[in-house]
Amino acid sequence: MIITSGRPERVVSGMRPTGRLHLGHYHGVLKNWVNLQHEYECFFFVADWHALTTHYEEPNVISENIQDMVIDWLAAGIDPGSTTLFIQSRVPEHAELSLLLSMFMPLGRLERVPSFKDQQEKLRERDLATLGFLGYPLLQAADILIYRAGLVPVGEDQVPHIELTREVARRFNHLYGREPGFEEKAEVAIVKMGKKSAKMYRSLRTAFTEQGDHEALARAHALLDDQKNLTLGDKERLFGYLEGGGRVILVEPEARLTAASKVPGLDGQKMSKSYNNTIKLRDDPERLEKTLRAMPTDPARVRRTDPGEPGKCPVWQFHLIYSNEEVRNWVEEGCTTAGIGCLDCKGPLIDALLKEQNTLRKRAEPYVNDPGLVRNIISDGCERAREVAEETMREVRENMGLDWN
Numbered sequence: 001m002i003i004t005s006g007r008p009e010r011v012v013s014g015m016r017p018t019g020r021l022h023l024g025h026y027h028g029v030l031k032n033w034v035n036l037q038h039e040y041e042c043f044f045f046v047a048d049w050h051a052l053t054t055h056y057e058e059p060n061v062i063s064e065n066i067q068d069m070v071i072d073w074l075a076a077g078i079d080p081g082s083t084t085l086f087i088q089s090r091v092p093e094h095a096e097l098s099l100l101l102s103m104f105m106p107l108g109r110l111e112r113v114p115s116f117k118d119q120q121e122k123l124r125e126r127d128l129a130t131l132g133f134l135g136y137p138l139l140q141a142a143d144i145l146i147y148r149a150g151l152v153p154v155g156e157d158q159v160p161h162i163e164l165t166r167e168v169a170r171r172f173n174h175l176y177g178r179e180p181g182f183e184e185k186a187e188v189a190i191v192k193m194g195k196k197s198a199k200m201y202r203s204l205r206t207a208f209t210e211q212g213d214h215e216a217l218a219r220a221h222a223l224l225d226d227q228k229n230l231t232l233g234d235k236e237r238l239f240g241y242l243e244g245g246g247r248v249i250l251v252e253p254e255a256r257l258t259a260a261s262k263v264p265g266l267d268g269q270k271m272s273k274s275y276n277n278t279i280k281l282r283d284d285p286e287r288l289e290k291t292l293r294a295m296p297t298d299p300a301r302v303r304r305t306d307p308g309e310p311g312k313c314p315v316w317q318f319h320l321i322y323s324n325e326e327v328r329n330w331v332e333e334g335c336t337t338a339g340i341g342c343l344d345c346k347g348p349l350i351d352a353l354l355k356e357q358n359t360l361r362k363r364a365e366p367y368v369n370d371p372g373l374v375r376n377i378i379s380d381g382c383e384r385a386r387e388v389a390e391e392t393m394r395e396v397r398e399n400m401g402l403d404w405n
């Protein structure tokens, strides 16, 4: 069982601006983000530095995609009122933290992160034997740790990066969270909570350390989060004291897996830019309709009179997402008996997709018409992100001997 010091009320995630977003992103990542923003304090950012690690020869790709990416997020229903949206490179503290973490980051550990070799193989046309690319997961760790996030929504491929982030946090706390007189200081801090909370803290701590009661650990975290009279330093001590060793300066996050999107590409393979089979988030309606009409179906249906099998048809995958049971029954019956043609079958889908796109386009419209709105959202977001990041950095600098004045 992994012991976490995470206080899962803060969520952080980033997306690389390397192309326009498509329905795969929408039904996978973005809907997940939209749901999370109601439950947690969310920080979502454009990972432009991460994009540069692979696209350093194509800066235009990055600058062209940032604005549209944020508009796509807003179109998907991200609420800029409750969620902090920002651009990584506008919060330079991420780079500072990444540099500081690099001081104790073993080179061999980074070389063994699976994506390092995998991506080099996959993107052979790019030279990825660079310091920037090797440091990709460490920069990602900094992105997360700087907000002391508890939860990081990511796809399966990113899980090794979150594991590395956890290791970095543990190592940091081990190196810099130890202090002389730790236990005494923790005991003094307990008293500062007041009688009732102090008693509660002690009994929850005992329940965890003696019986391994993880529920008690979680309750103790919540108790600490609610304390108004404790300094940050004391809180870190008491988080650390629950589990042993030293202060918890950087928090170990957990991955929250994003379920893979079920939207197939237009050719039935996974929807992906590299297969050229995507439907963009705010596509032109006429183009969309034309594309859907031309979309391949069960190859057995050569003539209108040939029956088919929905299971062998990418169009059916779309029905599973967009159509109700009645329509689906109509498709199954009509397809297997050649009672309907493929164009008939696509009719309700074209309607549903146009409707969805219309909603997305409507939500995006004010931002498309007035880019100043997006700029304001981003600039507020960067300011808010920097406040939180700066607070962590003050601690980090101090603990790493950089608090000279």
Ligand code: TRP
Binding pocket: 012, 013, 014, 015, 016, 047, 050, 139, 140, 143, 144, 152, 153, 154, 158
């Ligand atoms: N590496 C992530 C991806 O390719 C993007 C990313 C950068 C990220 N920094 C992050 C995701 C921090 C979560 C948290 O998808």
Ligand code: SF4
Binding pocket: 297, 298, 301, 308, 309, 310, 313, 314, 315, 316, 331, 334, 335, 336, 340, 341, 342, 343, 345, 346
């Ligand atoms: Fe596919 Fe529908 Fe044609 Fe059947 S009728 S092959 S499900 S498009």
